Amino acid sequence: xxxxxxxxxxxxxxxxxxxxxGKIDFGGILKEASLAYVPDTRVGxxxxxxxxxxxxxxxxxxxxxxxxxxxQMGELGELEERRI
Amino acid sequence: xxxxxxxRNGELAQQFAREIHRITTNPWNIMEIxxxxxxxxxxxxxxxxxxxxxxxxxxxxxxxCVTPLEMIDKALEIAARPEVIFxxxxxxxxxxxxxxxxxxxxxxxxxxxxxxxPLDAVKLAEQNPAKEIVFFGVGFETTAPATALAIxxxxxxxxxxxxxxxxxxxxxxxxxxxxxxxxxxxxxxLAAGHVCAVMGYEEYFSIAKKYRVPxxxxxxxxxxxxxxxxxxxxxxxxxxxxxxxQYSRAVRRGGNQPAQDLxxxxxxxVPRKWRGVGEIPQSGLGLGDEYAAFDAEKKFGVAxxxxxxxxxxxxxxxxxxxxxxxxxxxxxxxxxxxxxxxATMVSSEGACAAYYRYRRMPDLIGAKYNERTKxx
Numbered sequence: 001x002x003x004x005x006x007x008x009x010x011x012x013x014x015x016x017x018x019x020x021x022g023k024i025d026f027g028g029i030l031k032e033a034s035l036a037y038v039p040d041t042r043v044g045x046x047x048x049x050x051x052x053x054x055x056x057x058x059x060x061x062x063x064x065x066x067x068x069x070x071x072q073m074g075e076l077g078e079l080e081e082r083r084i
Numbered sequence: 085x086x087x088x089x090x091x092r093n094g095e096l097a098q099q100f101a102r103e104i105h106r107i108t109t110n111p112w113n114i115m116e117i118x119x120x121x122x123x124x125x126x127x128x129x130x131x132x133x134x135x136x137x138x139x140x141x142x143x144x145x146x147x148x149c150v151t152p153l154e155m156i157d158k159a160l161e162i163a164a165r166p167e168v169i170f171x172x173x174x175x176x177x178x179x180x181x182x183x184x185x186x187x188x189x190x191x192x193x194x195x196x197x198x199x200x201x202p203l204d205a206v207k208l209a210e211q212n213p214a215k216e217i218v219f220f221g222v223g224f225e226t227t228a229p230a231t232a233l234a235i236x237x238x239x240x241x242x243x244x245x246x247x248x249x250x251x252x253x254x255x256x257x258x259x260x261x262x263x264x265x266x267x268x269x270x271x272x273x274l275a276a277g278h279v280c281a282v283m284g285y286e287e288y289f290s291i292a293k294k295y296r297v298p299x300x301x302x303x304x305x306x307x308x309x310x311x312x313x314x315x316x317x318x319x320x321x322x323x324x325x326x327x328x329x330q331y332s333r334a335v336r337r338g339g340n341q342p343a344q345d346l347x348x349x350x351x352x353x354v355p356r357k358w359r360g361v362g363e364i365p366q367s368g369l370g371l372g373d374e375y376a377a378f379d380a381e382k383k384f385g386v387a388x389x390x391x392x393x394x395x396x397x398x399x400x401x402x403x404x405x406x407x408x409x410x411x412x413x414x415x416x417x418x419x420x421x422x423x424x425x426x427a428t429m430v431s432s433e434g435a436c437a438a439y440y441r442y443r444r445m446p447d448l449i450g451a452k453y454n455e456r457t458k459x460x
Contacts (some may be wrong), residue, residue, distance in 0.1 A: 001147045001175060001433055002120050002226040002278040003304075006087040011215065017342075018233065027085035034203060037343040038231055046087055046158075047282060048334050051173065051223075052201025053230045056334045057282040058087055065334040066091065066307050070099055 002048035006058050009035070009043050024049055092128075093269040100310035104317055111137040112320050113269045113405060114313060115262075116322040117255060118276035119146030119433025120304050126438040132247045134313065141269065141405030142428075142435035144258055145276055147223045147251075148175045149427040149434040150358040155251045156181035157389040159220050159434060162380060163189045163196050169212060172220035174198045179430050180423075182391045202234035202248075204257045209238065209246035221250045226278040228252050228369055229343035234348040235371065235378050237347040247380040250370055253356055255279050256287045257367035262404065263295045269405045270415030274302040274309070282347075284339025288327045296325045303331035345410040350375055357403070360399040360427035394419075397426030402435050409439040416444050 007024035014020040020035040024047065026072065031049075038047055039055045047054035116122055122142040125131050131140050144150055160181045163170035170186070177186045177198065190196035195215075199205050202219050204438050208373040231248060238246040254429060255276060261344040262268055280301045288299040298319035302312030312330045319326060328419065329335055347369070356368025371379045380386075397419065398412040409415055419425040428434035432441065 001225055001432070002118055002145075002276060004226065004281070006085070008086070018236070018346075021330075027088075031200075034230075034233065036233055037340050037346075039342065048278070050226055050278060051230045052203060053233070055226070055278065056230065056311045057339060059333050062286070063087060065332060066330075067096075068264075069311065070096055073099065073103055079345055 002050065004048045004055060006046050006048050007031070007033075009041060009045050009047060009054075010044060012041075022047075022054065024054070089303065090431070091303070091307040091358045093307065097130075097133065097306050097310055100307065100314055103338075104138070104310070104314050105135050107321055108135045108137050108316075108317055109321060111139070112271050112317060113139045113141055114142045114272045114274065114276040115141040115270040115405060116302070116309070117143040117145040117259065118279070118304075119149065119431070119435075121145070121274060121276070121302065121309060122435050123305065123433050123438050124304055126435075126442045130306055132307055133310070138313070138317065139405075140313075142402070143262070144358060144361055144403045144427075144432040145197045145224070145255065145351040146428075146431050147227070147253055148179060150253060150360060150425050150429035151179070151251045152357045152359045153182055153391045153393065154357075154389045155249070156185075157183075157391065158188055158381065158386040159249055160184060160186065161386050163194045164192070164383050165216075165384070168216045168218055169197060169208060170218050170220070171197050171208065173222070175431050176222060178218055182389070202230050206234050206237050206241070206243065206246060209243045209428050210241065211329075213245060215245060215388060216383075217246050217345075218384075219246075219248045221248045221252060224253055224255055224276070225283045225347075226276075226281070228347050228351065229282055229340070231401050232343075232346045235350050235375055236346060238378060239375060244377075247378045247383045248371070249380040251356070252351070252369035253358065254353070254367050254369065256291060256357050257364050258358065258361070259291055261361065261367070263297065265404060267404060267406060270297065272298040272320055272411045273300070274312045274316065275299050277301060277303045277308070279337060280329075280331070280335045280339065282340050284337050285327055285329060286337065292325050292327050296319050298325050299327045301327070301331050301335050303334065345385065353422070356369055359393075360397075394425040399426035399428040399436065402428050409436040410443065412436070416440060420431065
């Protein structure tokens, strides 16, 4: 039910902030979504969309954190192995 | 797809799993709140990557499942009216009320339609002025911004033929209700990422402190869930009970302010009954007084139905982590997704339905599973 999927904004329409709509590309499938709640987004941004509403802009730098965390974990592990 | 596929990398998932095995010394019970996470855990077999000492308890985070039977019956009553076009998300159509379901009402001539967004229902109201358009508004905080804007737009457009049957529920009060129960086994939470994308995670600091439980805001992909579990176990093993955010690519601490503003404008906090759990104070959203004209319950004067749940259903125990779905005698026999006896079998995000779909072959997985449960 709370399924929300990341997609890329390919076009924006509507002047009134609460009526702002965007065309979102989900891996080749285009769908309309309301951008009312992500006023600072523009074409090219990725947003998380749930029931036709963009709820959050994907932070590209934060998106790398999972992989940075893994890398650090790996490096720490190697260090510990060397100590042994 | 970008921001999706890379979080499903099996090799990296194994790395997380190895680290969780390395640091786990004590048995821990961790609850994932959200049904979407439950579905992913069972589908990808994430729980099977974890040490035996870690038990994932599947929480009440499926709004379709916890919508009370009485509310479904009200939906069925309204949907059967000749002047009504009844709209809903697809998930709700199959959910049985005490006698029938929305699909059967549709088959019997009722005008029941699936919409992708609540705004589509507003459009239908504009296009069909001679009809009454009713939208069945269920969901957590994730979905509330969508229904709030639909109501707000309908009010702006002065649509008199639009209303909503609202059964919105809120996550933090349900967490508190679970933690206050004397039988509570939960020692740490994976908080629901998309609920927090809307509401932020300020509300969890007091819960973490009061009940001494770690709360880690977690995403929905396998790597997210494994990292969320790892962060929770790290806290538990070191005796910390803090709020952390694993899902920082989508969740900010304060959440989505414009969405919260509109939710506050349109809704008010009300007590709400949760199927399988019971009534929880301050755990629902109902329409605020200013928008009372859009309340379908009032508009159609539907009576309060009193219905009894099946005595065979153990969903309350499943939701509290007392038993696993397959330990219920009715599981897969009297109770299936086609004929669910209770909350957790109702939608694919319910724990019982997820087990039924992915774990009902005892020869393949069930035996191993039963063995695991016994050792815990």
